[in-house]
Amino acid sequence: MKIFLAGATGALGRQLVPRLVERGHEVTGMTRSESKRQLVQELGGRPVVADALDPESVADAVARAEPEVIVHQLTAIPHALDMRHFARDFAQTNRLRTEGTDHLLAAARAVGVRRFVAQSYAPAVFARVGGPVKTEQDPVDANPPSAIRTTLEAIVHLERAVTGATWTEGVVLRYGGFYGPGTNVSFGPEGTMVEAVRKRKLPLVGDAGGVWSFIHIEDAAEATVSAIEGRGRGVYNVVDDEPAAVAEWLPAAAAAWGGSAPRRVPRWLGRLFAGEFATVMMTEARGASNAKAKRELGWAPRYASWREGFATGMK
Numbered sequence: 395m396k397i398f399l400a401g402a403t404g405a406l407g408r409q410l411v412p413r414l415v416e417r418g419h420e421v422t423g424m425t426r427s428e429s430k431r432q433l434v435q436e437l438g439g440r441p442v443v444a445d446a447l448d449p450e451s452v453a454d455a456v457a458r459a460e461p462e463v464i465v466h467q468l469t470a471i472p473h474a475l476d477m478r479h480f481a482r483d484f485a486q487t488n489r490l491r492t493e494g495t496d497h498l499l500a501a502a503r504a505v506g507v508r509r510f511v512a513q514s515y516a517p518a519v520f521a522r523v524g525g526p527v528k529t530e531q532d533p534v535d536a537n538p539p540s541a542i543r544t545t546l547e548a549i550v551h552l553e554r555a556v557t558g559a560t561w562t563e564g565v566v567l568r569y570g571g572f573y574g575p576g577t578n579v580s581f582g583p584e585g586t587m588v589e590a591v592r593k594r595k596l597p598l599v600g601d602a603g604g605v606w607s608f609i610h611i612e613d614a615a616e617a618t619v620s621a622i623e624g625r626g627r628g629v630y631n632v633v634d635d636e637p638a639a640v641a642e643w644l645p646a647a648a649a650a651w652g653g654s655a656p657r658r659v660p661r662w663l664g665r666l667f668a669g670e671f672a673t674v675m676m677t678e679a680r681g682a683s684n685a686k687a688k689r690e691l692g693w694a695p696r697y698a699s700w701r702e703g704f705a706t707g708m709k
């Protein structure tokens with residue numbers, strides 16, 4: 395198949411292009427910079443330079459590629475993400491999820507794209523009520539912490555636009571927190587989060603009862619291949635089999651990565667130093683179930699649990 399990948403050079407794109415090429419697909423990989431053409435080529439794709447926020451350049455790039463499937467993996471998360479300035483640090487990613495999505499969908503419609511697969515983010519989405527593990531049927535958080543409000547609005551915009559496009563098969567993949575090679579803003583081997591865990595700078599806040607869902611970057615790429623090649627449509631949680639409370643995964647991560655046991659701080663202190671959103675993630679977040687993705691995409695994560703992934707899948 396001819397596939398157009400927006401975000402070919404990102405953490406997931408770099409995993410995805412070689413997998414798709416290996417399976418016989420023809421991949422056009424979009425990047426903003428001339429200097430990254432070579433990277434796309436080395437991955438096995440055909441580079442195209444276009445700015446996702448410029449509708450004409452997107453329309454032109456898509457029209458020339460004539461894809462059957464478009465994959466949207468655009469983000470712009472700063473490498474030193476500051477949880478206290480979350481809204482500022484996510485402003486560009488929010489634009490990519492609103493305007494960028496709209497431009498890609500318009501370009502897709504113009505050439506009659508059959509399938510449109512887009513990235514979403516499970517940990518930020520769910521209403522913090524009821525049980526600890528959520529399915530795709532569960533409600534989106536209608537009352538998020540203020541720092542994440544615009545980010546969640548952008549995610550909801552993307553999800554509604556993609557699944558509401560009746561002229562194509564719209565698929566939204568709500569990935570868990572990435573870890574593994576190239577995921578340095580989240581839990582990459584050389585990333586700030588792993589360093590913070592090792593140096594006891596990431597404490598257990600309050601009861602540390604927030605539930606997180608992770609996914610190894612290679613498993614996320616495999617699920618994306620299944621979604622690209624499959625027929626199902628709608629929203630899928632792409633997470634591992636073991637959603638876990640911070641009180642459980644953080645000490646285990648510290649042990650796996652050569653750090654000492656994390657400190658404990660009360661909720662008010664967490665709020666003071668890390669802000670409301672980080673505190674909510676530590677104490678109230680809900681995890682996600684991958685049952686639908688397993689059932690309908692015929693996919694299962696190789697790293698079924700972050701326990702083995704944190705220990706053996708970081709390089």
Ligand SMILES: NC(=O)c1ccc[n+]([C@@H]2O[C@H](COP(=O)([O-])OP(=O)(O)OC[C@H]3O[C@@H](n4cnc5c(N)ncnc54)[C@H](OP(=O)(O)O)[C@@H]3O)[C@@H](O)[C@H]2O)c1
Pocket residue numbers: 400401402403404405406407424425426427430444445446447467468469470471490515569570571572576577578579580581582
């Ligand atoms: N689920 C999760 O936990 C999750 C999800 C997403 C990201 N992250 C983390 O965030 C960090 C950064 O991720 P990443 O490396 O994939 O993101 P990134 O380096 O920001 O790359 C994202 C992709 O979007 C493209 N892009 C951004 N703005 C664009 C624009 N205006 N026009 C065209 N293309 C544009 C980039 O292309 P060019 O730079 O080549 O132009 C790149 O291919 C990583 O640590 C990752 O793990 C985590």
